[in-house]
Amino acid sequence: MSAPRTLFDKVWDGHVVLERPDGVALLWVDRHFVHEGSHHGFAKLAARGMALAQPELTFGVVDHYAPTRGGLAAAAPDIQRMVRTLETNAEAHGFRCFGLDDPRQGIVHVIGPEQGLTLPGLTINCGDSHTSTHGAFGALAFGIGATEVAHVLATQTIWQKRPKRMRITIEGVLGPGVSAKDMALCWIARLGADGAQGHAVEYAGAAVRNLSMEGRMTLCNLSIEGGARCGLVAPDQVTVDYLHGRPFAPAGPEFDRAAQVWMDLASDAQALFDREILLDAADIAPTVTWGTSPEEALPVTASVPDPAGLPQGRAERAREALDYMGLIPGQPLAGTPIDTVFIGSCTNARIEDLRAAAAVLSGRRAKVPGLVSPGSRKIKAQAEQEGLDRIFIEAGLEWAEPGCSMCVGMNGDIVGAGKRCASTTNRNFRGRQGRGARTHLMSPAMVAAAAVAGGLADVRPLLEGRA
Numbered sequence: 220m221s222a223p224r225t226l227f228d229k230v231w232d233g234h235v236v237l238e239r240p241d242g243v244a245l246l247w248v249d250r251h252f253v254h255e256g257s258h259h260g261f262a263k264l265a266a267r268g269m270a271l272a273q274p275e276l277t278f279g280v281v282d283h284y285a286p287t288r289g290g291l292a293a294a295a296p297d298i299q300r301m302v303r304t305l306e307t308n309a310e311a312h313g314f315r316c317f318g319l320d321d322p323r324q325g326i327v328h329v330i331g332p333e334q335g336l337t338l339p340g341l342t343i344n345c346g347d348s349h350t351s352t353h354g355a356f357g358a359l360a361f362g363i364g365a366t367e368v369a370h371v372l373a374t375q376t377i378w379q380k381r382p383k384r385m386r387i388t389i390e391g392v393l394g395p396g397v398s399a400k401d402m403a404l405c406w407i408a409r410l411g412a413d414g415a416q417g418h419a420v421e422y423a424g425a426a427v428r429n430l431s432m433e434g435r436m437t438l439c440n441l442s443i444e445g446g447a448r449c450g451l452v453a454p455d456q457v458t459v460d461y462l463h464g465r466p467f468a469p470a471g472p473e474f475d476r477a478a479q480v481w482m483d484l485a486s487d488a489q490a491l492f493d494r495e496i497l498l499d500a501a502d503i504a505p506t507v508t509w510g511t512s513p514e515e516a517l518p519v520t521a522s523v524p525d526p527a528g529l530p531q532g533r534a535e536r537a538r539e540a541l542d543y544m545g546l547i548p549g550q551p552l553a554g555t556p557i558d559t560v561f562i563g564s565c566t567n568a569r570i571e572d573l574r575a576a577a578a579v580l581s582g583r584r585a586k587v588p589g590l591v592s593p594g595s596r597k598i599k600a601q602a603e604q605e606g607l608d609r610i611f612i613e614a615g616l617e618w619a620e621p622g623c624s625m626c627v628g629m630n631g632d633i634v635g636a637g638k639r640c641a642s643t644t645n646r647n648f649r650g651r652q653g654r655g656a657r658t659h660l661m662s663p664a665m666v667a668a669a670a671v672a673g674g675l676a677d678v679r680p681l682l683e684g685r686a
């Protein structure tokens with residue numbers, strides 16, 4: 220009998236083409252997603268006069284520069300050029316590209332799963348750190364750099380050092396108003412932004428099993444913010460049900476055969492992890508970030524930390540973060556006035572996220588302006604069918620087109636300098652949403668609560684008496 224293996228090992232071992240004596244392996248890549256930012260890779264290919272190795276395993280999508288308001292014609296020339304370059308490369312190399320006029324367009328980490336391109340047991344790469352999202356399906360999915368993008372384009376393979384294995388088990392039941400976003404911010408706050416460095420993280424436990432695919436994607440999306448190479452959740456019936464009938468997923472008897480294989484991808488009972496973390500879902504509160512790293516997060520009921528009480532290195536960083544964020548040590552987080560809200564990004568712009576925000580906003584007015592950008596055109600259509608767009612608009616928020624939008628500001632959607640934004644995104648780095656912009660990360664329901672209160676707020680009282 221072979222040694223017990225983890226889910227990660229099973230997918231990794233199945234993709235090794237060859238292994239160097241130092242343990243670095245050449246892996247076959249099942250899916251390569253490219254976006255506007257991947258243009259360096261195509262330039263490298265062109266410089267060497269090389270062809271794209273596997274056009275049918277390469278999928279492009281316009282997201283980072285996608286205009287969410289006013290269309291491409293009205294966008295700045297450099298934005299138009301970025302979008303056109305991807306579309307031109309797609310034509311030249313003959314790979315499928317979900318461009319701005321494609322009804323399947325959206326953020327790469329949203330549409331991969333939505334279209335059934337993301338499947339359990341596959342290796343998935345993209346020149347983008349949040350490729351970890353696809354691990355929610357039990358795929359081995361990780362972001363790669365520009366040189367690696369070129370390597371995958373040219374060979375459909377990638378050299379990788381085998382990461383260590385870590386398991387984060389979250390048992391118990393989440394309280395009302397607590398979501399996958401809070402689970403992620405909670406473990407990152409506890410372990411630190413480099414807490415899972417060098418590790419492939421498998422999420423397990425009842426609270427993970429009870430998450431929808433949307434929730435699992437949010438959790439895996441943020442893996443990278445805790446330093447992990449990738450995140451994984453073992454496929455189960457929830458995974459199979461989500462994938463059934465997706466355009467690029469297997470169909471008919473082939474689907475049933477595939478589903479059986481997927482269900483066997485779980486970690487063996489005796490499999491060993493290099494590191495094990497155990498959390499109780501009951502201990503997780505609605506969480507917000509107060510600083511300029513996702514690890515600087517606390518329950519919304521807490522107060523801004525006092526750097527004086529922190530160890531020296533951290534104290535200095537906290538002081539700088541608070542200075543940038545314009546916060547005073549000891550001030551309660553709840554009640555901190557905000558200027559704007561953003562609901563969007565590959566972290567939290569799926570249909571379930573929009574429903575959670577709309578459930579809070581329904582029949583209420585936002586005290587601040589804000590932008591809602593669905594994760595894909597398909598999600599936008601679904602939300603409109605459910606009347607969610609009306610709820611956002613009646614609350615006073617703007618309902619926009621899909622794209623990375625205000626998560627990173629590359630398309631021109633930015634938060635003004637010195638302005639404070641409650642955001643469903645995954646990075647609160649300095650200037651992330653625009654120069655001088657102050658970002659507080661939180662769940663969609665919590666962003667909705669902040670909009671209603673005009674400041675950071677606990678969503679739980681707003682949920683009372685609502686379904």
Ligand SMILES: CC(C)[C@H](C(=O)O)[C@@H](O)C(=O)O
Binds near residue numbers: 283348
């Ligand atoms: C621009 C892109 C390459 C970048 C990434 O690597 O993740 C962006 O998506 C981000 O979220 O910071």
Ligand code: SF4
Binds near residue numbers: 347
């Ligand atoms: S939505 Fe934000 S985090 Fe996701 S890929 Fe786009 S820029 Fe990166």
